[in-house]
Amino acid sequence: MKYQTVTRTIDTLEIVQNAILRSTVDNFSQRKSREQLVDEHKRLDISCDKNKYVVHNINKQENLTLNIQLRISISNLKVDNVPTGRFLLCRVISKFVKLFSLLALVEDPEGNVERLALYNWTNFPKEGQSNIKPIDQLFLPIGTLLVIKNISYEVATSNITIIRSNNPDDVIVVDHNNKLFDDVKWSTNEKKVEIKNANDFRRCGNDYFASSNYITAIDKYSNGIKLEPQNVTLLNNRAEAYLRLYQFHNAFKDTEIALKYDPNNLKAAYRKGKALCGLKHYKDATNILQNLYQRMKGNTSIKQILEHTEMLSYENKNGKYDYLRIVDEFYERSKIKKDNKVDLVEGKGRGWIAKCDIPECTLLMVSKAFKVVFSNEAFGTMITNNKGACSCAEELTTCITRKLFEEPYYCPEVYQLYDGLNLSRDEKNKIIGKSTIHIEFIICALVHNIFGLNYEKFNLNNEITGLGLWILPSFFNHACIDENTYSFHLGDLLFVRTNRPISKGEELVINYRDATFSYEERLSYLEYINVDCQCRMCKLERSESQEIKLRMAQLLKAYHESIYPKVSKSHSVELSHIKELENIIAELRNLRKEHPDLGFNTIKLSKTLAFAYLEIGNNKKALSILKEAYDLYKSVRVSEIRIIIFDIIMINSKLKLFEEAKKWFDIILKIVVEPIMGKLEDDKPEWRKEALLLTEKILPKINSIAETLNIV
Numbered sequence: 001m002k003y004q005t006v007t008r009t010i011d012t013l014e015i016v017q018n019a020i021l022r023s024t025v026d027n028f029s030q031r032k033s034r035e036q037l038v039d040e041h042k043r044l045d046i047s048c049d050k051n052k053y054v055v056h057n058i059n060k061q062e063n064l065t066l067n068i069q070l071r072i073s074i075s076n077l078k079v080d081n082v083p084t085g086r087f088l089l090c091r092v093i094s095k096f097v098k099l100f101s102l103l104a105l106v107e108d109p110e111g112n113v114e115r116l117a118l119y120n121w122t123n124f125p126k127e128g129q130s131n132i133k134p135i136d137q138l139f140l141p142i143g144t145l146l147v148i149k150n151i152s153y154e155v156a157t158s159n160i161t162i163i164r165s166n167n168p169d170d171v172i173v174v175d176h177n178n179k180l181f182d183d184v185k186w187s188t189n190e191k192k193v194e195i196k197n198a199n200d201f202r203r204c205g206n207d208y209f210a211s212s213n214y215i216t217a218i219d220k221y222s223n224g225i226k227l228e229p230q231n232v233t234l235l236n237n238r239a240e241a242y243l244r245l246y247q248f249h250n251a252f253k254d255t256e257i258a259l260k261y262d263p264n265n266l267k268a269a270y271r272k273g274k275a276l277c278g279l280k281h282y283k284d285a286t287n288i289l290q291n292l293y294q295r296m297k298g299n300t301s302i303k304q305i306l307e308h309t310e311m312l313s314y315e316n317k318n319g320k321y322d323y324l325r326i327v328d329e330f331y332e333r334s335k336i337k338k339d340n341k342v343d344l345v346e347g348k349g350r351g352w353i354a355k356c357d358i359p360e361c362t363l364l365m366v367s368k369a370f371k372v373v374f375s376n377e378a379f380g381t382m383i384t385n386n387k388g389a390c391s392c393a394e395e396l397t398t399c400i401t402r403k404l405f406e407e408p409y410y411c412p413e414v415y416q417l418y419d420g421l422n423l424s425r426d427e428k429n430k431i432i433g434k435s436t437i438h439i440e441f442i443i444c445a446l447v448h449n450i451f452g453l454n455y456e457k458f459n460l461n462n463e464i465t466g467l468g469l470w471i472l473p474s475f476f477n478h479a480c481i482d483e484n485t486y487s488f489h490l491g492d493l494l495f496v497r498t499n500r501p502i503s504k505g506e507e508l509v510i511n512y513r514d515a516t517f518s519y520e521e522r523l524s525y526l527e528y529i530n531v532d533c534q535c536r537m538c539k540l541e542r543s544e545s546q547e548i549k550l551r552m553a554q555l556l557k558a559y560h561e562s563i564y565p566k567v568s569k570s571h572s573v574e575l576s577h578i579k580e581l582e583n584i585i586a587e588l589r590n591l592r593k594e595h596p597d598l599g600f601n602t603i604k605l606s607k608t609l610a611f612a613y614l615e616i617g618n619n620k621k622a623l624s625i626l627k628e629a630y631d632l633y634k635s636v637r638v639s640e641i642r643i644i645i646f647d648i649i650m651i652n653s654k655l656k657l658f659e660e661a662k663k664w665f666d667i668i669l670k671i672v673v674e675p676i677m678g679k680l681e682d683d684k685p686e687w688r689k690e691a692l693l694l695t696e697k698i699l700p701k702i703n704s705i706a707e708t709l710n711i712v
């Protein structure tokens with residue numbers, strides 16, 4: 001399956017490969033032991049591609065002639081180095097799995113083990129083709145002796161090392177009777193630790209734990225627990241390994257079982273406290289840790305974790321940003337959540353419905369992200385263009401797939417989301433019930449539910465972008481205009497507030513794409529995610545005659561091609577251009593004269609007109625054009641409004657109308673901070689100071705304007 005983002009298609013297999021490899025490997029900087037690699041490879045098998053392929057013919061050369069001196073050992077391979085003229089003698093020690101390449105583990109005579117990736121071995125079968133094969137045990141089975149020429153040693157996806165071979169003709173299967181390698185001694189090496197009982201598994205797990213290989217340690221402890229389910233030491237050890245992997249839910253479960261068998265076990269209680277803290281159940285964590293501290297007065301590590309938990313609890317209550325007002329709002333949130341619910345909405349699936357009257361600017365929810373990816377994490381740098389967004393989508397899909405691999409109990413949370421797959425209820429229930437990875441579902445759910453980080457609405461430099469998945473906010477449906485809520489991201493928290501009073505029974509809707517995007521732009525996105533929008537704007541644009549549409553398109557084309565290039569450049573503005581632009585704006589408005597408040601297609605043109613007047617020195621006219629645009633569209637809250645306000649502030653200061661500039665500054669300040677802080681009251685003089693403390697962090701540009709205006 002291909003996952004289409006706006007700019008690129010992503011192969012699902014690539015995503016699964018990425019996710020699985022990352023769940024099974026750590027950092028490549030250290031060579032892995034045979035056992036680690038074997039364990040990791042076993043995990044790969046879970047989700048490898050089970051399709052049948054046309055496989056390249058296997059190259060067998062009975063009369064192989066090679067200079068044995070040119071054999072290279074795995075331990076001598078260097079990353080990004082092609083050992084020209086050398087060959088690798090190895091034997092297969094695992095079955096092959098099909099990811100991008102065919103991947104298996106091989107060992108060399110010295111006993112070194114590494115992943116071998118064979119590229120270009122498979123093709124999708126064409127219709128009627130008969131020589132198709134599954135990639136199974138029979139494909140280069142375990143024990144097969146190989147000579148591989150022209151290899152390279154690379155760091156592949158997600159920082160794992162591979163021995164790469166691109167050409168199937170370079171891979172030669174060596175007959176076991178071949179005399180050429182008679183002198184080569186195979187250190188049939190695996191010093192098998194004999195494991196007989198739970199204690200052996202514990203020791204073995206501890207060794208892996210000590211080398212920070214927590215995944216394998218967990219496997220070993222689990223084997224021991226299978227033999228002795230009531231072994232509290234094993235349960236405690238596994239809980240600690242889970243904690244190291246941030247798998248707090250699993251850690252919590254183990255400590256619960258351990259405490260059931262040994263209620264006074266201090267280690268289990270301590271780890272339960274840590275797990276609860278990781279799960280953000282700060283109150284329960286604090287209770288347990290306080291109790292423990294009473295029993296073990298003077299224990300500094302308990303004291304430290306207790307203090308840390310109390311601090312996190314405090315921060316959490318304060319919205320993580322030391323924000324006292326949010327404490328109150330959390331109370332409000334619990335009330336609102338009780339009073340709103342997800343219900344069926346005609347023609348839209350599920351949606352949030354207000355179960356009581358809700359005042360303007362009420363915090364509806366603060367939701368912690370299921371997962372967020374910032375563009376710098378996906379791409380190495382902050383990138384705000386489509387390429388960045390696409391990488392974020394890829395990275396987010398990989399991270400979520402990986403999270404579900406590691407913690408499958410989260411699957412139902414994701415699988416309950418709208419997916420656009422049109423599955424029957426039965427089919428869907430089956431997927432939800434199974435808690436296994438269903439990549440097609442994950443991808444489709446993401447396409448329909450991801451949020452773009454909207455810092456750019458506030459941050460005029462467009463510095464931070466990213467994508468994330470929030471579960472509860474995913475139930476908000478869309479409206480291009482007249483939405484009654486808006487969302488705001490801070491870190492991985494998403495705040496949703498009402499932007500006007502809402503009556504009981506009304507649907508709570510947000511805006512996925514606002515009306516400053518043209519109808520065509522909105523449509524191409526909304527159709528892609530199955531939204532058939534019935535907002536006033538979409539209805540109007542659908543009902544306009546072809547003739548009107550054509551005329552609007554002509555006017556906008558004339559603006560973009562002939563007016564904008566002249567008027568937007570300093571020193572090239574002439575009165576005749578201004579006149580022409582005014583005529584275009586007037587005609588565009590006239591074409592929508594029945595709906596003056598829906599003439600968003602003139603916003604950008606009005607801004608250009610204001611700029612042109614500024615250029616010819618008519619500042620007052622520029623100001624009045626911008627104010628008119630503000631008045632017209634402020635109630636619809638399109639994002640462009642913020643930029644218009646910034647322009648108004650700038651012109652007012654230029655005209656030395658500082659009082660007026662301050663008035664507009666307060667408007668923009670509130671637009672920026674009220675989504676987080678809630679409604680600010682003018683009669684409380686300290687509001688501005690409080691607001692500026694926040695903008696200092698989230699949008700320092702505002703503070704420099706405040707300084708220029710002498711407001712602070």
Ligand SMILES: C[S@@+](CC[C@H](N)C(=O)[O-])C[C@H]1O[C@@H](n2cnc3c(N)ncnc32)[C@H](O)[C@@H]1O
Pocket residue numbers: 347348349350351417418420448449474475476477478479529530531532533534
């Ligand atoms: C983020 S989900 C919203 C919750 C969704 N309705 C559900 O049942 O889970 C997005 C999906 O909801 C539906 N949707 C959202 N807004 C809509 C609208 N204005 N009209 C029709 N369908 C809408 C579309 O199917 C869209 O892909």
